[in-house]
Amino acid sequence: MTSHAKLSPSSAHRWMQCAGSMILEKDFPDSSSEHADEGTAAHFLASECLEQNKDATDFLNQEIAVLPQGAAWARDVWKITNPTKFTVDLEMSEYIQIYLDAVRSQATGNELLVEQRVDFSSFIGAENAFGTSDVIILTDDEIQVHDLKYGRGVKVNAEDNEQLNLYALGALNNFEAFGDFKQVRQVIHQPRLNHYSEAVCSVEELSVFASHVRASANAIASIQEYEAKDVNVYLNPGEKQCQWCKAKATCPALAKHVVETVIGDFEDLDNVDLNAQIDVATGEVTSLENNRLGKLFAAVPLIENWIKALSGAVHNKLHAGESVQGFKIVQGKQGNRAWSNDDEAEALFKSMRLKTEEMYNLKVISPTTAEKLKKENVIGPRQWSKVESLITRADGKPTVVPESDKRPALNLNPQNDFENLDA
Ligand code: SF4
Structure with a gap:
């Protein structure tokens, strides 16, 4: 068995693609945010409703305290000074009720388990590998893993979702003795985005997935074993894994990947005249052939993400009083004019x-x-x-999206219409 790393299901999409991220990210503190705390409060409300068999409105106006170790009813944590608090308002109760109704419709006549710790260590050959699934439902031949995501960010699909696959492995490990389970149904609930996604995985498909995770876990353990002498070999930039990586502003592999995408291969970033090279690359854009344009355009989200991270890192360092070559902080433009006293x-x-x-x-x-x-x-x-009856909405403007987008492509080429007429 390998040891060392805490292989968290929520970041599996990253460490499975980029084993080196486990090394590069480890010195960055875990950051909390109001959105994350609100999500913790919403999860707490959902689990209380399911465990007490109540509806979300039964808890209207009650306060939830979010603490480093999780959430609790604020009335029960009166000894703790200034915890972050959220009130169960109508909006939160309505969204959580959507999730409760969907879970209960699946749970009727089946076994419902709330906030279950699932251990997938034995499947992937790593110690102490576990996570907490929001809801598990056991039917006669199926295990269901339900995951609530309370954010308003991006829609997440259940298909090929590493986090849910790990929960599914853990659920199989925990409950295989309780039935003859043939498959695991994985469900993502995003009530604030009006999004519900489910995927079904056979036990055989999950065991193939487990072998991939085992390979990643072994790679991570071996980098840690040899104290990351050549961690660069294990860095693998890509949109999915880099998007939320804490190391993206300083990651050498991502910087190299982004710059190479824009200007082509180079030897040493310190010896490249970036401004001149980018000028040349910009001048060439309009003459690029369509396939090359498509490849470059697909890289735009990753490049934008890196630029944002880079800009944030420079700002943070300058604000912290550190020097960054070629940059300084000055007083910005004055804000808009406003009344000093409205009354x-x-x-x-x-x-x-x-x-x-x-x-x-x-x-x-x-x-x-x-x-x-x-x-x-x-x-x-x-x-x-x-x-x-008075509300109207303009049609959406034609938008460029990846081929994988579910919406049908607009036909903007009138020539195609003539071709159809000829047929
Ligand atoms: S930024 Fe990307 S390539 Fe670099 S460590 Fe993070 S996930 Fe890996």
């Missing part, structure tokens, strides 16, 4: 006898604001149907 400005204009329409920017509320008023029952259901 005084209002009183002054009144004293000048300005008319209402001269003094105020009056504008009718937007459909989004009207919808909020509907949720607050300021606008009733019958009134809402009249409001709704």
Whole structure:
């Protein structure tokens, strides 16, 4: 058995593609954010509802405290000073209820297990490899792994999802003695994005996946064993793995990959005149053949991501008082003009006898604001149907997306229409 690394399911999409990330990321602290804390609170509400067999509105206006070790009802953590708190409001309760209804519809007549720790160490040959699955449902011949994602970020698909595959392996490990399970159904719930995705994996497919994870775990263990003498060999840049990597601003492999994509091969980044080379590459863009254009365009998200990380790292270092060659911090442009005191400005204009329409920017509320008023029952259901009939939406503008996008391609080439007529 190999040891050392904590192979977290949530970052498996990274360490499975780029074993070296386990070394490069280890000196960066775990960062928390309000979004992550809100997600922790929402998960806590969902698990309390499932365990107590209640609906989310049963907890309306109650406060959830988010602590480093997880979440709890704020009333139970009164000894802790200033925990981050979230109130169960109508919005949170509505979104969590969507998730609860979907889980309960699958759980009826089956065994429902909430917040289960699943251990997949034995499948991948690494010690202490486990995760916590939000919900596991055991049917006669199927294990279901449900994952709630409360963010408003990107839609995540269950198909080929490394995190869910690891939970699935762990669930098989924990529960195989309880039934004759032939497959694992993996489900992602993203109620705030109106997104639900599920995929089914046979036990055989999971064992193929386990062999890939085992190879990654072995690579990670061997880099750690030899104290990362040549970690660069194990770095493998790519959009999926680099997107949330903490090391992306300083990763030499990503920097090399991005610069090579733009200007072509080079020996030593320190000896390249980047500005001149980028000027040449920019001048050549319009004459590139279409296949090359497509390849370069596919790399844009990764390049943009790297630029953002680089810019953030330079800002952070300069703000921390460190020097970065060629850059400094200066006072930025002044902000927009504003009244130092709104009430005084209002009183002054009144004293000048300005008319209402001269003094105020009056504008009718937007459909989004009207919808909020509907949720607050300021606008009733019958009134809402009249409001709704006035809402209109412009067609979306033609947008370039990857070939894998589910929407059908627009036919913008009129020549194709003539070809069809001839046929
Ligand atoms: S930035 Fe990309 S290549 Fe570099 S360590 Fe992270 S995942 Fe690996």
